Amino acid sequence: MDIQPDKQNLDRTFATTVYYIDFYQRDYKWTDEPVRRLIDDMFYQFDEAYAKHSALEPNGENVNARYPWYYLNTYVTNTVQGRVFVVDGQQRLTTLTLFLVQLYRMATAFDSKTVGWLERKIAGYAGTEYEFWMNHVRHIQVLKALMEGAEPSTVDTSSGVTAINMVQNFVLISSELRQRLTTKHRFETFIYYFLYRLVLINLAVESTHVPMVFEVINDRGVRLKPYEILKGKLLGQIDKLELESGGYNDIWEERVAAVNANREDEIDNFFRYWLKAKFADTRKSGQRFDGDYHREMFKADMNGMLKLDHEPSQVKAFLKGDFSYYASLYAKLWKASLQEEILYPAVYFNSLNELDSQYLLVLSACTVNDPHEAGKIRVVTEQLDRLFTLLQLQGAYDSNEFAARLFEISAELREKPAEAIPAIFDKHLMAEIAERRATEVKQVFSYTLFRPMSIDRLNTRFIRYFFGRIELLLSSGMKLKMKHGLQELVTSRGAKTGFHVEHILSRNDESLAAFDGDEERFEVERNRLGGVLLLKGKDNISSGNELYAHKLKSYANTLYWNETLRSDAYHSKLDFRDFAKAHHLSFSALNKFGPEELEERQRLLFELSALIWSAPTGALS
Structure with missing residues (x-):
């Protein structure tokens, strides 16, 4: 029986x-x-x-x-x-x-x-x-x-x-x-x-x-997680004595523990990303793995590629090869997402924008035991950050279209050499801008599209991230430590201790007069990125609806970008002057703030953004 x-x-x-x-x-x-x-x-x-x-x-x-x-x-x-x-x-x-x-x-x-x-x-x-x-x-x-x-x-x-x-x-x-x-x-x-x-x-x-x-x-009552059932389906094909002598169970347990150390049952997300990275060319085809992926793996079409059903030798090769390598890679990415790492800092930057799609793209680009792993992680994550940011800054970001395009990118960069990856992103970045803005696109970053960008077209987290990256660039150029960490700038939201977006131009007679009393124009212009700053809660509260000359005083000892409005930011700052000169940046103190000054700040933000999210194959203009 x-x-x-x-x-x-x-x-x-x-x-x-x-x-x-x-x-x-x-x-x-x-x-x-x-x-x-x-x-x-x-x-x-x-x-x-x-x-x-x-x-x-x-x-x-x-x-x-x-x-x-x-x-x-x-x-x-x-x-x-x-x-x-x-x-x-x-x-x-x-x-x-x-x-x-x-x-x-x-x-x-x-x-x-x-x-x-x-x-x-x-x-x-x-x-x-x-x-x-x-x-x-x-x-x-x-x-x-x-x-x-x-x-x-x-x-x-x-x-x-x-x-x-x-x-x-x-x-x-x-x-x-x-x-x-x-x-x-x-x-x-x-x-x-x-x-x-x-x-x-x-x-x-x-x-x-x-x-x-x-x-x-285990389909009855409280079900096991998909990865727990998958473990049984895979390891159950291997002779128990060989399981021990070959260390297959140890491989499984060690890799699962490493991934789950980041978040409970995170290994299920790993398998979903890995399956999509290697076997899904479109968002729709990838959706089959969103549920019981462990069942999908053994369906006829998938088994034709994976060959894991009643194939002990293939299961053993999978455990020591694909599973062992990609689970370790996933755990490595998770670790890098928690704090900035020198080798590939963009993993952390993407995590601040909650871009979990970086796991999909990196797993897609890397081959088993990839000798160029670090380089691929760096270029893929930098390009994802750049793609996401430049779409946002040019009014070309749509969350659904972005998610669908990432699968197309994933399919194209699958196991490609690192040097081929930027061109793939460039192609899709320009295509997305052209489609969303219904215009001919000749460069990946255009001031024509950036010029009207305002805070009412962006979510608050991204605005904080954008100014956080500006701050990081300036601190590096000045050879100074950031006054507040990037994570604090992006995620801290407390009323008194968090960072908030504040208009440089308050609603008062002086500000309105600078725009000839045109209420509609004033409201549009003051919302542009060049017309806002990040201020900590208490600083934001203290500045209120004061006149610009009074607000300028409150910007002292806040963020470097805010302080560049003040004349004392330029006194004896040789590193800062060298940085500005080297990159032809038109920094200057602004004792008044009206339409011309706002335009100057908007243009300066564009130039700084171009330095951060530079385009390796697309021109900046």
Whole structure:
């Protein structure tokens, strides 16, 4: 038979079989909620029966005859070369073992005759070896310490989340059992009930059917994550002895842990990005991987390319090749997204703009064990930042169209050399500008399109990012440290401590007069990028609707870009003057601010933007 069901009570389940934790199984992750539910369920039946039969002697005959049985669900095992592996049900079996350990400790305290019986339900001799029946090899120190009576707070949980959860749940179980089993008679009656009347059904499954059974079982109730099921479908094809000798399970666990260290279950996002990067040429074709990608991987068209279904040799090559390399690359990108790195700073810049599409593009560009990996990461992420920014600054950004175009770019740069990548981005950047602005485009960055750009056409996060990058450029040119980090400039939003966009031209008679009293023109002009600054909350509040001459004073000791409006920004600043001269930048202090000055600042922002987001193949004008 392929599946062999066997109804058994706990006295039989924990008797002579050592249960090894299969690679399919997750860490022990039960929290207090399912543990409490299990306690409440088993005591509901026990309490009702005990109320009727509390006068009876606690023994197997009385309990079997008068206490109802309680179904604890199914657990699935697979026997390989004499070893019994738990394919499904480890969470429940581990929890029941923790019950047995506390019952053993209580039996010792009650001086109960059940002590020896309970000890044999936790551990015993399998041949000549004394072993715990639930063989959590990496966490055996937890069961050993608890069995020996150690205080839970002193137990070593450094082996991982399984150890931590075992101790936490043991504390809960101990507390509940001490409260519910207060007399020796009630305690011993419960022991017979627990071991004789709690029933499990064991399904023994042949190795070839384990992945299928595993997936079907976990479609019920709380489902496993796609990557957890994929693990079973892949590793289930490899001989268990070879899994260990070849280190395939270790490869999986190490790469998953590295990716998930960044965010819980992030590995699912990795697989989706990798599949789209390598096998989707359009946004629509990539959408098939947004859901149960693990099922898509084994459909006929995908399996024709991946060859992972019933192909152990290909699975082994995949684990040591594509999976190992690209998961490591993904983890590396995640790390670089958290803080600016010298090798490829644009990974961090893109993360500030929440451009997760950089994962898609980098995975697409790189080959397995790519010798030019660092160079490709740098150029791809810089080009993505440039594409996104120049579309925004020229009024050509549409989120849906941008997302669709990224798939076209991904398909074109797939495994291309680094030197070919900028031209691909350039082509799509110019095509997108032409399409969105309905105009002939001869260069990637045009002042004609940038000139009217105003804050009412951009989202606030991007505006802060834009001025943050201007600030970063100026601090570098001045050879000074930034006064506020880029992340703070982009993401800090507190009313008093966050950074806010402020108009240089306040609404007052002086400002309006500079635009000949034309309200409509004044409102349009003051919103242009050259007419706004980033100010910290308290500075923003203090400047209010003051006249420009008064506001100019408040710009001292704020950001470098703000300070360039003031004459003292140019006193004895040789590095700054050298920087401006080298790049032909028309910086000057502005003691008044009207239409001409605003135009001057807008043009200067264009020139600074051109320095930051320079175009390797498209001219700037």
